[in-house]
Amino acid sequence: MNETHSDNHTDNHGATHTDNHGATHSSTRKESVTVLGLGRMGSALAGAFLDAGHPTTVFNRSPGKADPLVARGARRAATVAEAVAASGLVVVCVLDYDAVRGLLEPVAAELRGRTLVNLTSGSPEQARAEAEWAAGHGIGYLDGGIMTTPPGIGDSANMILYAGGPELQAAHRPALSALGDPVDLGPDAGLASLYDAGLLGLMWSVFGGWLHATALVGADGVPAKEFTAVSVRWLRTVSWFLTMYADQIDAGEYPGDDATIDIQVAGIGHLLHAGEERGIDGRLPRLHLELMKEAVAAGHGGDSYARIVEAFRGKRSA
CATH class of the missing domain: 3.40.50.720 (NAD(P)-binding Rossmann-like Domain)
Structure with missing residues (x-):
């Protein structure tokens, strides 16, 4: 004081x-x-x-x-x-x-x-x-x-x-x-630094995903500026998912009402295929696929993507 x-x-x-x-x-x-x-x-x-x-x-x-x-x-x-x-x-x-x-x-x-x-x-x-x-x-x-x-x-x-x-x-x-x-x-004086670290991690993940996607569509001649205008609009929808998933994480319950992990495993397969056809490095989407497959193997394929938070927490619950 x-x-x-x-x-x-x-x-x-x-x-x-x-x-x-x-x-x-x-x-x-x-x-x-x-x-x-x-x-x-x-x-x-x-x-x-x-x-x-x-x-x-x-x-x-x-x-x-x-x-x-x-x-x-x-x-x-x-x-x-x-x-x-x-x-x-x-x-x-x-x-x-x-x-x-x-x-x-x-x-x-x-x-x-x-x-x-x-x-x-x-x-x-x-x-x-x-x-x-x-x-x-x-x-x-x-x-x-x-x-x-x-x-x-x-x-x-x-x-x-x-x-x-x-x-x-x-x-x-x-x-x-x-x-x-x-x-x-x-x-709590530590929270500003903690939020800062977390938000920077979020920023780098968004940058990485956007750069990968920009390289992907750019392989077919789409200008980065053109693709980014659509990307920014898409991020508004993504923010809605984040808000919904936050409630699930706080409750510790992950109903797959919007899209299950099983469905998203198939979707990321399309992304990887498109990238391979264009010679685009697929390490980033393969990381997401690995996390999804671990959740499916643990019996959580019917859950929402928010379930992946448990992988980051180090909890591979059955």
Whole structure:
């Protein structure tokens, strides 16, 4: 939980609040933000805060990386301590969690009572350890997962996942919204990293399937752009299946009301045949076929495709 700041911190939040004397008042000034780490992503984050009108302090070990942001109105801090002291909201985005701790351990006392938003990529276990470290020093902590590349920062169509403190996300939502659409995953600080890993896996699987399909139809002269227009429409239907299958997975029941695994084994056979005739690498569909055949051999051929989740869980139930 974030502690009460002195007036010069709370006034930066740009919202109605109560000062240390119990008086409620309102400020129209946008919240001040500090960004630590000015690689491509960190620079994009700082730029989005500036574009949204937030007073922004920046720090990078190589000071020259701050020059373009300073030219746009950012304040350059000479030290991490100076950067932290400038804002109640501190955002860090560096190479890894070791780099995060290296930056912040020496200024833990200065961070006390402030909110730290860690947008560095890492594992759920690292995020939970960092949240524990922050709590031990009286630091409000949010761990985040950025679901876009630097050019997408600042676009509300793109998600930024946050976990570790719903009350902190609510308090800082106006500032965090400058980066993208803030999605609250709840109090477990590890969930942003976990979702990030899972969603990237989903992305690579979709990319792989689309590339395989594009190579397949391209063998008969179909342009990728033409095929992709139809593919995007098909993915809307696929999303409907995902929603239905999610309910089945949560219930642990896989009725084959839409299409059974048996039927889909036959269907993937057509895909493999078409690929072989055109010299298309079939490793990806053969993996799906292998998983399907295992389910059929275990007596689940009449179930829906959602049953395959058990194979990924390592459960080959009879």
